[in-house]
Amino acid sequence: MKNKEQKIDQIVLETLSFEHLFSVALESGQPFAAWKMPFENTQSIVVSLQKEALKVSADLEELPNGFLAHPFQAKDKQAYLIPADIYYTTEMDHIDFSNSYDLSIKERVEHEIHSFDPDQPLKRWKGNMLKEHFPPTSKEHFTSIVAESVEAMQNEEFTKVVLSRTKEAKLKEDFSPFEFFQKLSESYPAAFVSICYIPNVGLWLGASPETLISVDEHGIFKTVALAGTQASNGISPKEASWKSKEIEEQALVSRYIINCFKKIRLREFEEIGPRTVAAAHLLHLCTEFKVDTKTTNFPQLGTVMLDLLHPTSAVCGMPKEIATDFILRNEQYNRSIYSGYIGPIGLENRHHLFVNLRCLQLFNDHALLYAGAGITADSDPEKEWNETEIKMDTMLKHLNS
Numbered sequence: 001m002k003n004k005e006q007k008i009d010q011i012v013l014e015t016l017s018f019e020h021l022f023s024v025a026l027e028s029g030q031p032f033a034a035w036k037m038p039f040e041n042t043q044s045i046v047v048s049l050q051k052e053a054l055k056v057s058a059d060l061e062e063l064p065n066g067f068l069a070h071p072f073q074a075k076d077k078q079a080y081l082i083p084a085d086i087y088y089t090t091e092m093d094h095i096d097f098s099n100s101y102d103l104s105i106k107e108r109v110e111h112e113i114h115s116f117d118p119d120q121p122l123k124r125w126k127g128n129m130l131k132e133h134f135p136p137t138s139k140e141h142f143t144s145i146v147a148e149s150v151e152a153m154q155n156e157e158f159t160k161v162v163l164s165r166t167k168e169a170k171l172k173e174d175f176s177p178f179e180f181f182q183k184l185s186e187s188y189p190a191a192f193v194s195i196c197y198i199p200n201v202g203l204w205l206g207a208s209p210e211t212l213i214s215v216d217e218h219g220i221f222k223t224v225a226l227a228g229t230q231a232s233n234g235i236s237p238k239e240a241s242w243k244s245k246e247i248e249e250q251a252l253v254s255r256y257i258i259n260c261f262k263k264i265r266l267r268e269f270e271e272i273g274p275r276t277v278a279a280a281h282l283l284h285l286c287t288e289f290k291v292d293t294k295t296t297n298f299p300q301l302g303t304v305m306l307d308l309l310h311p312t313s314a315v316c317g318m319p320k321e322i323a324t325d326f327i328l329r330n331e332q333y334n335r336s337i338y339s340g341y342i343g344p345i346g347l348e349n350r351h352h353l354f355v356n357l358r359c360l361q362l363f364n365d366h367a368l369l370y371a372g373a374g375i376t377a378d379s380d381p382e383k384e385w386n387e388t389e390i391k392m393d394t395m396l397k398h399l400n401s
């Protein structure tokens with residue numbers, strides 16, 4: 001990975017805590033993101049010192065370090081970038097502070113962090129939440145569009161479509177985004193747990209099980225084909241068995257990824273799986289694909305594959321254009337960054353972008369949960385509704401507990 005020149009200054013603080021910086025960022029209304037990587041304990045946070053997130057094209061080699069968030073559908077193909085003007089992880093004893101800003105901003109941030117009172121409940125953040133959203137999806141509407149898509153697929157108009165919906169959940173009076181983030185981090189070690197705030201996009205929290213692309217510090221590129229869902233009900237991944245509907249649904253996603261490699265004539269990929277993986281109380285089928293970008297001399301593979309892969313048939317369908325069109329005509333709401341992608345880029349010399357799933361958006365007094373299910377010609381509308389219910393439980397279980 002190319003090393004970008006970035007001038008960094010530091011704020012060394014004696015009594016710094018992650019909660020301090022998280023709370024100051026949340027209350028400030030500045031774009032920020034905090035996260036925990038799968039199978040890592042470290043929590044990280046970036047805060048932008050500009051009022052708005054940057055609108056950028058997802059060129060990983062060129063962008064400054066930060067946190068990227070791309071909607072499911074963006075006509076201009078632009079993503080939001082929260083630049084790491086301030087960067088801190090629970091492994092550090094100081095804050096990295098981009099010194100392209102003048103001293104007075106640094107002093108203001110330092111003052112706000114020092115004067116933050118952890119015993120006072122946070123209130124200001126609620127004023128920064130979006131004021132409205134599309135009405136939540138009724139069961140009647142969801143099952144009727146599933147039935148309509150099944151009929152279209154039986155007529156061979158397309159092969160797969162992922163249909164999604166939303167649901168509202170009240171927040172308790174003293175709901176704390178920080179406590180919720182901590183609860184998710186503790187409960188889901190295998191997930192990418194994140195919170196991100198982008199003005200006009202809102203405050204989003206999630207526990208994603210699905211990597212879209214990653215390129216690590218050694219130049220190893222990875223992506224996965226994740227699909228097929230069942231409640232684990234105490235069954236371990238090794239004991240799980242799958243019906244042909246799910247096996248085909250996941251194989252379709254694998255074929256889609258292999259096709260993307262074919263488009264760029266890349267043959268040197270390793271394919272591992274499919275195997276059953278656990279995500280919270282659910283099981284999925286997963287095939288992992290790996291490429292060494294150094295031996296293949298393809299340093300920009302992450303950027304190229306990102307452009308080809310998104311949206312994959314795990315969140316959109318096959319063929320992509322027809323499935324997208326069906327989704328946009330029938331879901332009756334805007335997915336925003338649900339089923340888009342989010343994650344840190346450049347930091348610690350790696351990029352890791354996840355499909356934004358098992359997530360919710362916060363409003364003043366309630367949350368809006370998002371989930372979808374892969375529909376094929378063999379789907380049953382009632383079962384697909386239930387699948388979205390159990391996916392939403394990933395968040396719902398911890399929301400007001």
Ligand SMILES: C=C(O[C@@H]1C=C(C(=O)O)C=C[C@H]1O)C(=O)O
Nearest residue numbers: 227228229314357371372373374
């Ligand atoms: C669309 C979602 O999940 C995706 C769809 C799956 C399926 O259809 O079985 C499984 C995992 C994800 O790739 C979601 O969680 O909202």
